[in-house]
Amino acid sequence: MVRMVDRAGAKPGAEVVYEMSADRHGDPALAAACLNRFDVAVVQHEYGIFGGPDGDQVLEVLKRIRVPVIIVLHTVLSSPTAHQRYVLEATVALADVVVTMTRTGHRRLLAGYQVDGRKIVVIPHGAWAGGRPDPAPNRSGRPVVLTWGLLGPGKGVEWGIEALPGLRVLDPAPLYVVAGQTHPRVLARDGERYRDSLRGRAAELGVADMLRFEPGYLGVDRLRRLVQEADVVLLPYDSHEQVTSGVLIEAVASLTPVVSTAFPHARELLADGVGLLVAHADPEAIGAALHRVLTEPAHAAAMVTNAVRIARALQWPAIADRYREVADALLRQVAAA
DSSP states (O other): OEEEESSOOSOOOTTOOEEEETTOTTHHHHHHHHHTTSSOEEEEEOTTTSSSGGGTHHHHHHTTOOSOEEEEESOOOSSOOHHHHHHHHHHHHTOSEEEESSHHHHHHHHHHSOOOGGGEEEOOOOBOSSSSOOOOTTOOSSOEEEEESSBSTTSOHHHHHHHGGGGTTSSSOOEEEEESOBOHHHHHHHTTHHHHHHHHHHHHHTOGGGEEEEOSOOOHHHHHHHHHHOSEEEEOOOOSOOOOOHHHHHHHHTTOOEEEEOOHHHHHHTTTTTSEEEOTTOHHHHHHHHHHHHHOHHHHHHHHHHHHHHHHHHBHHHHHHHHHHHHHHHHHHHHHO
């Protein structure tokens, strides 16, 4: 693994062969040299990961890699700036295989960018294996609504909080658990201003007792414990662009009912009764969907039954097999050349 870092941190594990910085001259060449020691390089592309405008530092790495390259696209914008379009098209041009994690991303890439469609394959984001954990033995009698992930503006948590007054009619009243640390870049820029604003809004609405934060890093064990306690997962995201959501995949694969705003990946994955879609920035719609899941056990059970049909193909072992097949095919091409 070549890991991107903003600054020196804890000593990395043995799997990290190099730490690349956005502001150290020469790092792209050294990173590429490390990757060239292996058979295949898999590059996770997101505009905000690499240095330079729109993360164009990644191009300096890709130009120097001599082994086959698989690029995984986490974002495919429908209306990119000219430079964002250039970065993505150049990234795709330097790849041997390009992975989009949704059919929506695949269609958007072909329709909006000058790329070689023969390179593109769809492999979903993965999720933990094993399905839904057994219910927590000591969980309270209150229904639990869960949102998790890196916290910051755009996550839409405020809309979930705005929906809570309408759920006070349930007895007992639900608990809305918001889990995860503040996004590091948001924390560096604004501190905990967003989290504090959410606490303040809950107090204004008189629902502070219905909101609980679980701050900090979410490892797999901790996340599984939170899912054990949850009756429904809420994704109230503001984005209309998001074509990939790891949290959405993990929620569906955990066989927990899901309520989500209708961002592209949610519209694709929650079709056929796997989850409920609601309008963006609409607390009344969010509240109505949560009320339905929490008060209609048969409907919640049907959502889980529908999720079972697709969950196994989303688990990390199945996803790893897909990447292994792609890598093996690339190496066969190299051997035959």
